[in-house]
Amino acid sequence: MGKPTGFKEFTRQVPEDRSPKLRILDWNEFHDHMAEDDLRKQGARCMDCGVPFCHTGQLMAGMAAGCPINNLIPEWNDLVYRGHWHEALDRLHKTNNFPEFTGRVCPAPCEGSCVLGITNPPVTIKNIECSIIDKGFEEGWVVPRKPLHRTGKKVAVIGSGPAGLSAAAQLNSAGHLVTVFERADRIGGLLMYGIPNMKLEKHVVERRVKLLEEEGVVFKTGVEVGRQLPADQLKKEFDAIVLCMGATRPRDLPIAGRQLKGIHFAMEFLHANTKSLLDSELSNGQYITAKDKHVVVIGGGDTGNDCLGTSARHGCKSLTNLEIVPKSPEERAANNPWPQWPKTYKVDYGHAEAAAVFGHDPRLYSTTALEFVGNEAGHVKAIRISQVEAAPPFKPIAGTEREIPADLVLLAMGFLGPESPISEQLGVSLDERSNYKAEHGKFATNVPGVFAAGDCRRGQSLVVWAINEGRGVARAVDLHLMGKTDLTA
Template sequence: MGKPTGFKEYARETYHERAPKLRILDWNEFNEPLEPKHLRTQGARCMDCGIPFCHTGELIAGMAAGCPVHNLIPEWNDLVYHDQWHEALDRLHKTNNFPEFTGRVCPAPCEGSCTLGITSPPVAIKTIEKSIIERGFEEGWVKANPPRERTGKTVAVIGSGPAGLACAAQLNSAGHLVTVFERADRIGGLLMYGIPQMKLEKDIIDRRVNLLAEEGVKFVTNCEVGKTIPAETLKNDFDAIVICTGSTRPRDLNIPGRELKGIHYAMEFLHANTKSLLDSELKDGQYISAKGKHVIVIGGGDTGNDCLGTSVRHGCKSLVNFEIVPQPPEERAANNPWPQWPKTFKVDYGHAEGAAVFGRDPREFSIETVEFIGDGNGNLKALKTVLVDWTKPVAGGPPFSKVPGSEKEWPADLVFLALGFLGPEHPVAEQLGVKIREARGAMSWFEADYGKYQTSVPNVFAAGDCRRGQSLIVWAINEGREAARECDRFLMGTTKLP
């Protein structure tokens, strides 16, 4: 694949980013494309390794290793190197309905499992993927492709995030009449309102949704199944239902002072900001403004990072990000071998922007928030933390202990909780009679086996984060596609969907 000696001749090169202090002045995507000649050399770095873990999509040590949608990565890397872009696009679309999304927001477990990454920087897979699909749109190769025949079967898909859209696309391609129900005012779910504009511009979503509509998928917005309309209505009106509502119940931080004004869930902050930005370019004031505020984000990951980038663009006064875990090492640890996801120290866009504005990386590691402090009028004014030591677990308690004398008070006007999610909201499942799988710590998901996706109700399926828990966009697309296959099998007795 590629050029046999390419990995020795060419250095890794990814999309160039605009300087942090410039890009925080707007809400546009900050990656700038590479020229085709540079993309060809990046494709040339893909080795004829014979062990392409990049597209395996396995779970190793509880983490994704390789691509969960099983992208044919070595094949389209080779095609790009040989300047066969249309063929590369065909190979990309065979496994991935939305490479324009994954090429922007996927954390690229494929690169973590790239064989070249054992000794050198891995192949720039994500950059190549995004470049293929964007060239496809530019050249007019990506067109609506409605099915030639209709089966007459009807399917309701609840939720329009990556799982729901992938499921709808596949079922529609099989000839079924698909209706997607979305409770928000725009289609896209987490893609639309959970991911900021500078990371995924929303016209990119609209471009794909418009194609799906041309292909025959029907979209219904401002309709929350279970509230706006009873779930029973869908059981009566459709031959099958696929639940793709995501994992939307946020994890809270129940410590003293939680009731104070100024403490918000991360998604509350991100959703309102994007909606106001799209509705009025933030002129309507219908969002939580961080301008001139001391901002603290509790929790790392993509959501915490997105809160950092959004707060900086608002013009916050100070910015800190707490992570209870220790700072990761610069290189793989001995207990984190290839092809596992590399648990190494990474600087994402929000971290870089915070450092550019305030002179230091905003992250504080091995730190726990123990109390929110008010101003006497019900408003947040500070919070108290303590350092934690992960080398000294508490018997019968947490895997860390508090460091004596490490208490510290931090000024805070706004706190955003980015602590993950406990699972989906239950009304839809309860009204449909779907069995809910409970777990520790108030966590729960809709019960349906991976690979089958059928719930306790025969004609109701579940896929994505509402079934597996909070996860990656590529797992959501994987499950949406596979649930469509099993739903098609249920409706027709057999299936040709992958």
């Protein structure tokens, strides 16, 4: 490393966020950029640890430890410290097709496995990654790279989320003719409609999609394969099919009162909001509004947090977030050692915004919903809740029941797997969790020429895992079509 003692000399620094009370007045990203000199100091904190765990990408205790796409983190940290930004961008793009996405929305398992993090705050990896790619675009270094030759092989990619886009990018770079089918009216999948603007502004997605188009990838929107377009037709027209539709079947909460109006799945809420925002800056009213409502979000995680931030921007009357699990400890527990992902208490942007507006963290831990209570018009007005025991199966504790007001309830409890029309038409086998059955690393389904990757194969997961799988399936498809491959997974 260029600065072997940097980790001793410099403390961890992250970009300042705009004030929560100010940023909820708009839909812009809330992080400010750091000065280049400060970024170089943060790169200097990378400590030449000898065996870097930050880019291992292994599964430990069911979660990623290190970067799932094996980003060459120590290398580009050193290059940033030295001021070699263009070279840092080249190293970053070797493993990551879309660092502008992961640098914004990834929870950074790399930082959880940073060796410096054993005794000190870890290196600011995520922010450096985002700064490298943003500088690359600002300087004009990120340009279309068309393949030198075409193989004549045609590949259909179903779904344009991070798995589909990374698969398309890699397959196109190998010279195949790639067509991406998306049922929504815009390309991007969850990057476009699942993640709100304040975390990922959509011009960032559209900029990358435009580059892929210039490189030769064909995008077709408003086409739902399996319904509008029969899957058999694709088999006739393409040499291979890659399924990257995500895990879009939401987990429901079938308790008393579920039929009441005002209870929605989180993605209904988030998708409609972003579409209306992009179409008309919310002037068309084609979204579920939280304005002047008591909002209750059931379920934590990124999706629940995004519901909090969106509701705050609508101008809700109150925000409550029910989490069935106990509050996480401030420090790692004994059964959660480094380099595992640290299961510690965290405050995300939506939590901070709710606290700034309403004066307290919106989360109620170890709490479950027992019943939705409605009014005379059949609309939800309250939820009967209860505290639960600290360990599964989280049984309700007698005597702790109470009611809280709720005019809008958002269910953010995860997803159960992909929707099935295309798999039924193609005859794709499912695994025990109802995902498309295909082995990681091979990605081939039971149907010859049909592959699966991303959340539809592994279940709901991180954007960075989707990119891992998209790159991996591209390598598998290239090998299937050509008998050999130079693509790196």
